[in-house]
Structures are given as structure tokens and as C-alpha cells.
Amino acid sequence: MYLVYADEQGRVYDHPEAFAVARNGEMLTEILEEELIPLPEGATLVSLPDTVPVGMDPESGEMRRLDGFTAVGALLPQGFTRLLLPGYVKTDKQKKFPLFGYTAVVWKDGAFWAAARQSDDPFQWNPLNFPMEELQHRVEQTLSQFPENRILRHLSHCALEYECLTASNNFFHRWEGSLPVSYTCNAGCYGCISEQPEESGFPSPQTRMNFKPTEDELVEVMLHHLKTPESIISFGQGCEGEPSTMAGIIVPAMRRVRQTTDMGLININTNAGLTDHIKGIVDAGLDLMRVSIISAIDEHYNAYYRPRGYTLENVARSAEYAASKGVYTSINYLCFPGVFDREEEMEAMINFIRRTGIRLIQLRNLNIDPESYLEMIPKAQGEVFGMKQAIEIYQQELPDVVIGSFTHVPPKELQNRKNMG
Template identity: 30%
Template sequence: MLSAVHSDRSGRLMLVADYAPAMIDGAGVRPFEGGAPLSRGAEIITLTGREAVGIDRAGRPRPLGPARFAVAAIARLGSLRTALPAYAEDERVPALAARAYAAVAGDANGDLLIAAAPIDPDATANDLRDDPDLPARISVVLGELPGNRLARQLARCARDYRCRAAANAFAGVADCALPVAAPANERPPDPVSIRGDVDAAPTEAAAFHPTADEIAAVAVRHFAAGGTLVSFGRACEGEPLLAARLLEAALEMIRARTATGTLHVETNGSSPAALRRLIAAGLDSVAVRLASARAETYERLHGPQGYRFGDVRTSIDAAVRAKVALALVILVMPGLTDRGQELDAIVDLADELPPGSQLILRDLACDPKRTIELLRSEEPAIGIANALDRIRTDAPQLRIGALVRPLARV
């Protein structure tokens, strides 16, 4: 027997046995289903000013009362949200901060369940944010790279903002972020964030431009210590293709010093010419980030500035022609991604990718209700679980995951 969950004014979580839990599947409020135990690393958030909604004994959705606030969870890396929290709100309340809110429920033991499905069980294998040795590791690397401003910035990101990819820079494992303070060329609507909750909820944008030598020093040190991938274009900055000259110089320096490791960029694909330059300079791997594979929806959610969806498609084609490793990063939301036209577009785009390409699925960070209202689609949603089944069936050549994987080096 599952129970609705709410928070009181002091932030305490309460289970309401008289009401079954509710969720929004993108089309409407329905009983909570398909939950998984809330795992270590998931974040619980009180939606202050939003009245929790449950399912009464007659099967109808009902607000639980004005002082009973809705509760949501942020799934840990490697899981994909399958339903949104159900709540009632006054239209005068400010929009929620753009996060990847998922519905929650309480089970018979009082434990919380989250509306999420695992897609990449290995995604957290190298999560060192809680490693007790992290401060010592940071001290060692800063000692090896004295005066390197990028290393100092990564230390701040790892310590103060608990960024997974920044922490990796000091452990010599997996992927490492290389923020370069690139400017942005997307202006999404207020309830939407195209960046989201991948490695951290960024609260401080990368604020300085490192030199190519500073970038190369961090990257080469990461590979020498056992790391496998360095990445431009993480959540704390704008569009790396707008810093193509700096990245081009850094890539050439890295490859002049080492042949190991994967050099990766995550991009919106806004400048095919810049992407070609980076590939020529030694880029190994490209991930193109999309909230939709349909031009109309893409431009509404991304708010492209100085480019159009056609440029994104051209960049994907450029990566295919250059035979670099390619991933599509699809930002997923119930009520958006699981509609027929959206799925058709994803599958059609996937058909253009070489076998072995990756499909990276991440939750779209947004204010759920206001984003659904913004899209105003009348097309029925089939549910995220069914959408995943269709993608796996119709695009079997793609490897589905939550993180870009490094190239295998022989």
C-alpha cells in the first residue's frame, strides 16, 4: 500500500495513509506507479507554495490542504525520471527553479519511492564527491600545477559545489570537466534550463578564461593519472563552439604531449564550421544536446541566438562525415519526449547515426507545469517507459546511457 507524501511548514516529510500518491505523466494527474526505492544520492525538495495532491478513496485527485506542500525528488545520475510531481498552485506564485523534479511516494515501511527508471547502472561507479580523501587529492594536484587557474577553479567546483566531473580531476578517474567560460547562445524560456542537474546544480558560472596551456596541463595530468576523458561544454558555462580558437589551441597542445585519452566536447551544434576546426585539431568525440529533435519544439525550448535548428543538423552530419565518436544527448521530460511526433523525430535522427553511437538520456530541468503549458500539445503521451521501449526497438544500433563513454584505445 502506497501513501501520498507532503511536507509541513518546517520541512518535515509526512505520509498520508488516507490518500494514495499521485503523479503527472505529462497528460494529467494519475495514481503513482512504477516507482523505485529512493537511492543514496537522490535529493528531496519541498515545493513551497505548491499544495500536494493525492488520490482519494474514490480514485479522484484531491489537494491535501494549504499547509501541506508537495514534495519532489531529483534522481541520481544513471536514472531517468518517469513522472512529474502532482501539485496545485496559485498562478501568482513564482516559477519553480528549473530542476529535474520527479514524483515521490511512501511505501508500507515509510520509505520513499521515486518515479524513475535505471538506464545506466555504472554511471555512478566513479562518483568521488563524498570521498574522504578528496581534500588531500586536491592539495596534491594543486601542488603539481602551481599557479594553474583552471585547477584552482576545479578545486572550488569539487569542494563547494560538489561537481562530480570536477572531483574526478583530482582522482585521475573517468571524465574530467574543462570549463573555459564560453559565452551562451541559447535563451530558453524562464521555466526551462537546457543545462540541468547532471554533475551538480551549478550556482557559480565559470568566470575566467584559462589559457590553452592551463587547459592542456590539466588534461595531460588527468590522462597520466589514469583518467580516460576530458570534456568541454559542461553545465557551468555556455557554448564551447563560441570559444573555438581557444579550444583549437588547447587540443593541439594536448595531442602534442600525449596520444592517450578521449578529447570530448558537449555542444548545441550551433556552428558546424567551428566544430570542423576542433575535429581537425584533434577532437575525438562529440555530444550534441537536444531538448527535441523537431525544429519547432527545439527552437521554442532552446531559444537559439544566432543559429537555427538546421545548423544543429549540419553539425551532426559533420561529425558523422569526420567519423568521430558521436552521441545525441536527449533532454527528457514526461509529456514531451513521450509524444508520438517527438519520438518519431528522435528515431529518424538516430537512423542517421553510425552503429555504436551513443544516446545519452538526461532529465530536462524545468518548472514542470509551466513547461507543459508552454508546449501546449494535444497529442497524447505514451509514458516514458513506453518511449524507452520504442527507442530501444527502433534504434537498436545506439548505446543508451547517462554518460558519454571514452573511446577504447588499442
């Protein structure tokens, strides 16, 4: 497997001799055959700014820089989990990468391969299922039907400008649709994609909603989308803050919707720090709860999320309460090679999942500048297993927990939840 690199014009090459290497956290490492899959459909090759690629001399086994060129990584489509970072060194350590999840890519058997695993069926999140011409027509149609609804107007921007697939679903009238509700947040996440302080060094790739919606607007969007048993409406999107801060309008809106229809599922993506607010939302008829988390170790969690007025213990209590009330709970686990696979991280997270009754681990590639993140969190204390082996250990230790990328809800559990309601 050979090194892939780019020139200053962005042209991509495979090296005729140098083997590819990758990074697991701070360590440069060889890539194993079992860590590679053919570059998935929908993946994008990108050059890493202000870097030099690193390869391996096939005879001596020494790591060597390829000066004058730039390292290359792959951005994976939804449903694929990154196992290794590209092999590189920075030419300017003060410069930070844009907020994407860079994956090691190699040239092998006449094709590109990525250090990744398929964690789920990506069909519903394949951009090919979201043709732009049809989306534009559906957006116009929906906005003419609801001309005063600011949420749908906001989502039209997310769908057409950012090509957000969840926002697009609101207009295609299917699958999981967005319902952003909050412009405020009780956390200051280091890798927040919708709000960054100027001194952070990297801009947010999208803008946060800047208005407080009304209860009527929420009800309108929910009833517009919840037309089939499989449809999901989701609070807590990348273009907003923490949705549970708006429990005061979420709870009555949910109650009104459930007085009208029991169709579809109501989900919240949340940091789950506001336990009392989460309890109110659960009691109003929540079906699914997806908790964003990066670690079950306080020091690491706090360094990334920078919580305001809550702790990791609050997160655990919220998840416990939701599970006890029949809500199908999952974690959006932000994964980073060389950190996710640390012995102490795995032990703490497995205990967290067992305690809280989490049913599903949704693996998410952490979009962040690697050096900035690694400088911010605690150093590794024990063995580092590698992503592939770490996921296999999770499967062994938690045999009843689904490990994937998307929401998996067994129909019988949905029916039980409806009956409980």
C-alpha cells in the same frame, strides 16, 4: 501506494488512506506498479515550495487536495531517469521552482519508492566515491603543483562548493574530468544553470566562469588528466557557455596535446550550432561528441535554446560530420515527462538520430519549473505514451543505439578512432 507529503516544518509523512498520484506533463495520473523502483541510494526528498499535494480517494477514485501541507518529490542521483512528476497544484502560480528535476515519490510496502528507471550503472557518479576530506587534500596538492592555472582554481570551487563530480575527477585523477573554456554562449537556454536574466524569476544554481583561459592553461589541464586509456577530458561544462565559441584556442591546444600523448579521450559537450567550429575541433583529434538537445522539432527546440545565429539544421550537420570522421557521437537528451513521450517528438527525434548517426542516447532529467516550460513549448499534437513505453519504443526503433545516462564507448571503436588519427 500512498501519498507522501510534508508539513510547514519540512517533516515528511505518508498518508494512511489517500493513494499517490503523479503528473505527466499537465495531466494528473495514476502511478503504475511497473513505473516504480525503490528510492535509489543517494536520492533526496524535497518539498515543492508554494504547492498543495494531490492524492486519490481510494473508494471514489477522485483527486483530492491536501490543504495545509506541501507536495514532496525526489531528486534522483545520476544514472536514474524520472518517469513522472509529483502530483501537486501550485498555491501561487507566479512562483517558480528552483531548477531541479522533481520526481514523483510514494510510500509502499514500508518504504519510499520513486517513479523512475535505472538507465545506467551509477557507480562512477555515486557521491560516496568522492570523500570530501580526500578531495580537499587533492585540490590543495594540485593547486600547489599548478599555482598559475586559473582553470584548475575555477574547478576547485566547482568541486568543493558545488560538489560537482566531473570537476572533482580532475583532482582525483580519474574518469571524466572537466575542462571549462568559454564564458560566452550562442544560445540563451531557458533552463541554463549558469546564467539567467534577472527577469527569469529563478536564480542560476551556480556561477559561470568569467575569464578567457589561455592555450597553455588548456594544455596543462589536459596533460594532467589524460594519463590512462579510460580517462576523458571534457569541454562544455555547466559552469560555462558554449565551448565551440573558443575553437580558436581549443584546436591548437588539442593538436599540441596529441603531439605529446595519444592517451585518453577528448570529449566536447556542445549545442553543435557552430558547424564550422565543430568541424575544426573534430579535425584536431576529437574522440567523443555529446550534443545537448531537447527536441528535433524546430519550434520546440528554438523556444528552449533560443539559438543565436544557428538553427537545428546546423546541429544535425555538425553531428553528421563528426560521425563521418569516426567520432563517437551521442545526444544529451533533456527529458520531461509528458513531452519526451509525445508521438510527434519521438518521430522527429528518431529521424534525427537515424540521419546523424548518433550512437548513444544519454537520458537527462530536465531541471526546470514545469509550468513555465509547458507554457513556452508547443502543445501536444498526437498520443502521449508515458515515459516507460516511450523508452521501450526507442529501443525497438533504434536497436543499434545505446540508451543510457553515461558515455559508453566500445574499446574497439576507440582503437579504430586512434588508428584513423
